Amino acid sequence: MKIVLDRPRCEGHGLCEEAAPQLMHLDDDGELVLDREEIGDAEAPLANAAVRVCPVAALRLA
Template identity: 80%
Template sequence: MKITLDRPRCEGHGLCEEAAPQLMHLDDEGELVLDVEVVDDELDAAKAAVRVCPVAALRIA
């Protein structure tokens, strides 16, 4: 599975980082950096990150 980011939509709130710090983080400029490949034991964290994004910039495919 993969996490995809709609970069223009992302506003850098950081809620996804709080939900899944092992998968993503905000860099020094506030841009989201993420590990797009999700393994089975990370799926719940990835779903939580997608769910808390206030601008729906993340998706799991």
Template identity: 80%
Template sequence: MKIVLDRPRCEGHGLCEDVAPQLMHLDEDGELVLDIETVDNDVEPAKAAVRVCPVAALRLA
């Protein structure tokens, strides 16, 4: 399973980083960086990140 980021939609709220810091982080410019795009072992943090995004910029494929 893969995390897909719709970069133009992302507003840098950081809620996804709060629930899945092992998968993503905001850089010094407030841009979301996916540290791990493919999540096969532990899907729950990825699902949580998708769920908390207020602008639906993340999805699982």
């Protein structure tokens, strides 16, 4: 599974980072950085939570 970020859509709210800090973080400029795009089955619940909480739908799973 892969996390896909629509960077222009991301507004840097940080809710996804709160849901999945092992997979992503906001940098010093407030830009979302995916620490890993490819995720395993064990991390799928975190990735799903991050996708669900994004208020602008900037994340999706592929």
